[in-house]
Amino acid sequence: MSQSRSYLNESEKIHRKHTSSLEYARLQESCNPIRFWVSHLLQRRNMCQVLSRPDILHAVSKLSQRNTDPHAEHETAARHVLRYLSSTLDLCIEYRRSGERVSGFADSDWANDSLDRKSYSGYAFFLAGGVFSWTSSKQSIVSLSSTEAEYVALSTAAREAVYLRKLLDEMGWQNSGPMTIY
Structure with missing residues (x-):
């Protein structure tokens, strides 16, 4: 339980500010640790993948298919995505005038x-x-x-x-x- 709890704290750092308190509390009390991880990551799926993170798009898409019945390997994958996000916070898409066609x-x-x-x-x-x-x-x-x-x-x-x-x-x-x- 302590290992799961430490990863929960890592998740909170990244996603807590994007989730309402009531939604976060309901999610935390109703789910087992594995389902909490996968669900918490996937709630922010549209924000992450559509707005700014094409690099995690496929991983989040694959995880979302197992949202109703996640297993230990899905928790591991969700933690991996969160670790990747926390280590690449400074990455962004940069646009510049290039003269190239689409x-x-x-x-x-x-x-x-x-x-x-x-x-x-x-x-x-x-x-x-x-x-x-x-x-x-x-x-x-x-x-x-x-x-x-x-x-x-x-x-x-x-x-x-x-x-x-x-x-x-x-x-x-x-x-x-x-x-x-x-």
Whole structure:
């Protein structure tokens, strides 16, 4: 219990200020230590991954699937993510004028989830020297081949590219060429 409690204090340092007192107390009393860790990390999931931390996106996405029934390995993974966050507080995405066009990267793995054999796919778009749009998620279908999984990932990235093109045009961004997705 003391080891679990020391990690709880580490978690409090990082996430306490983002959680209301009532929500924090309810979570702490209703959950066992393993579920507390995973739930506490995942409550801040949207803030961390969507706003500023593409580097933990996939790990948090994988942990969120085990939120209802976490085991000891999920507690270990959640503690690992929290230790990583606490040691990389000074990292940030920096943007600078580069003159480069928007470029995107898409990738997938094929049937990597052993429970339902679905693939994960993700993309990241870069502009001004930094990433500005990204995602990592489980595909909604079961791909029959690695080529199909890659095609689904590229399709998702292409939809995002169309959206980003329209958004950047509305903002007055001038770009003469197409967006490249690798």
